[in-house]
Amino acid sequence: EKEISDRQMVYDFKDGRSFEAVAQMTAANMQEQYGESCKNIVFIQVPASTSSKNELRYKVFL
Known part of the structure; x- marks a missing residue:
């Protein structure tokens, strides 16, 4: 379950979502x-x- 959640967060990050998290x-x-x-x-x-x-991915890091 956690692995699936982590994987989804990576996909979301790569798609420009979840970048703040x-x-x-x-x-x-x-x-x-x-x-x-x-x-x-x-x-x-x-x-x-x-x-x-x-x-999209990195704007919050700056």
Whole structure:
């Protein structure tokens, strides 16, 4: 059940939905793992197939 939910979140993210939830999860996980040193990390996204999909996926990360 969780695997299906996680997979759906990935599909939604790739389609330009769920980007805010993914951004918040990423930030929380990085903060938990790296703490205050997280401020010194450069986060680089994997580009999407088109510039419009790229913007949809990553606009919240900027």
